[in-house]
Amino acid sequence: MPVLHSAIHKIDKKPDGLPAVLFLGGAEQVESQARDDLMSQLNESYNTTAGKGWGFFHAESGAYPLRGWLAKYLAGGSDFLDFSITAVEHLTRLMEESNLTTGGHALFCHYQQGLTDYLIIALVQETEAVTMTEELHLMTVKRLDLDHIRLAARINLSEWKNNPQSRQYISYLKGKQGRKVSEYFRDFIGAQEGVDGPGETRTLLKAFSDFVESEDLGEESAREKTNTLVSYAMAQAKFGEPLTLDELSEVLDDAQPKAFANFIRDKDYGLSASLLPDKKTLNKFRRFTGRIDGLSISFEQHLLGSKVEFDEAGGTLTLRSLPTQLTDQLKRAAA
Incomplete structure (x- = not known):
């Protein structure tokens, strides 16, 4: 996963109604193993987080400007840091207007996977961790909580460029914070839902x-x-x-x-x-399963409608083609 460009900024916003304070990174993240590990963990965490939506860009407008800024960067009209600063300033304004979420570290990463280019943008919170010093003393440190990403989106830049009719080159976390929060971040990206x-x-x-x-x-x-x-x-x-x-x-x-x-x-x-x-x-x-009063039922879904019929009104299951071992037991019991 070669990292081409990355930048990190911080939005300090508390749920107390006070204005957000934006701390801009003064430069791109320099190439290092720590940077590559961080971005790789971010990507892996995003991949494994459930509850994603898929879509494509709105037409560029004042309400959805990120598409234009991104196109300018990809065309060489601005560098990555300038693009990320313009974008995070816009994110900060939306955050203040909506007052729906606290701040965090805004991570921007342009990377390649195979022959495909991606841009991932995520708002990551801090959490505390305990580490050990060389003198074997415990010390509390802050770290980026990549295990619990709540707001993030990923743009398949190659798909956007090569297949402009696609309706699924942007993915975004729908999250567990409520529809309004995820929609505010989706509006920041400028994405509209394209695929169910x-x-x-x-x-x-x-x-x-x-x-x-x-x-x-x-x-x-x-x-x-x-x-x-x-x-x-x-x-x-x-x-x-x-x-x-x-x-x-x-x-x-x-x-x-x-x-x-x-x-x-x-x-x-x-x-x-x-x-x-x-x-x-x-x-x-994978399977339907249920257990009650000594009765255990488990079957694969594709059997429903063929070997298993469900009568919703009567609350009953009808089974066909029972296993020979089971029918033999039933016959002996009935004899």
């Missing part, structure tokens, strides 16, 4: 369940393909990368690499050629 990640993931999983049923796969084969789909989609979600239907189809069955992709297109599920998988939705797909 959970919705598209649910459609993909429904298409997969239909595909498994149409292929009349055995239970072991169906379970294996389910695990393959979830593992592949989870890996893409972890790195913030889109899942492509063609590649997923190949992963599911290298003997018939186009079977699943063709099934989706033929049935017209309305899915894009690539989508951004949602980890929470994927986790729910």
Whole structure:
């Protein structure tokens, strides 16, 4: 993950209504192992934080100016530090107007991953940690709390440049602080929601369940393909990368690499050629489970509607194709 440019500024704002105070970094962060480790941890923490939205830039305007500043920087019209200063000054003004959040350290990082350029912007809080001196004395120090990032966004600069029609080159944390807080930061970035990640993931999983049923796969084969789909989609979600239907189809069955992709297109599920998988939705797909009064039930979701039917009104499950071992026990008990 080569870091091309990075800068850190600090916004001191307390939840007491007093004006925010901005402390600007006087230079970019110099190249060092500490800098690279910090930015790598920031990126990893962002990747693993659940609850992201995906979108694209609003048209440039006075309300959404960051797009223009970023384009100017990428075109060589300003350096990275100037871009970050202009952006963080705008963030500070929005923070004061909204009065929705406390300050923090504003981290800006332009980096590469493979052949792709990214810009990540995050507002990171400080936390205390305990360290040991050479004399074996305990000492409390402050550190950036990268484990609990609440406001952040990442822009796929290469996708923005090469595919201007894309609606998913910006990702941002929706967070747990409430909709207004995440929307204020999204407005700072100038992003509008373009992709419903959970919705598209649910459609993909429904298409997969239909595909498994149409292929009349055995239970072991169906379970294996389910695990393959979830593992592949989870890996893409972890790195913030889109899942492509063609590649997923190949992963599911290298003997018939186009079977699943063709099934989706033929049935017209309305899915894009690539989508951004949602980890929470994927986790729910693994199994349905429940336990009450000595009764334990567990089954994979793709069996719902085929081997398992749910009567919502009656609150009952109907099971088909019971395991031979279970039916033998039931027969002996009934005899």
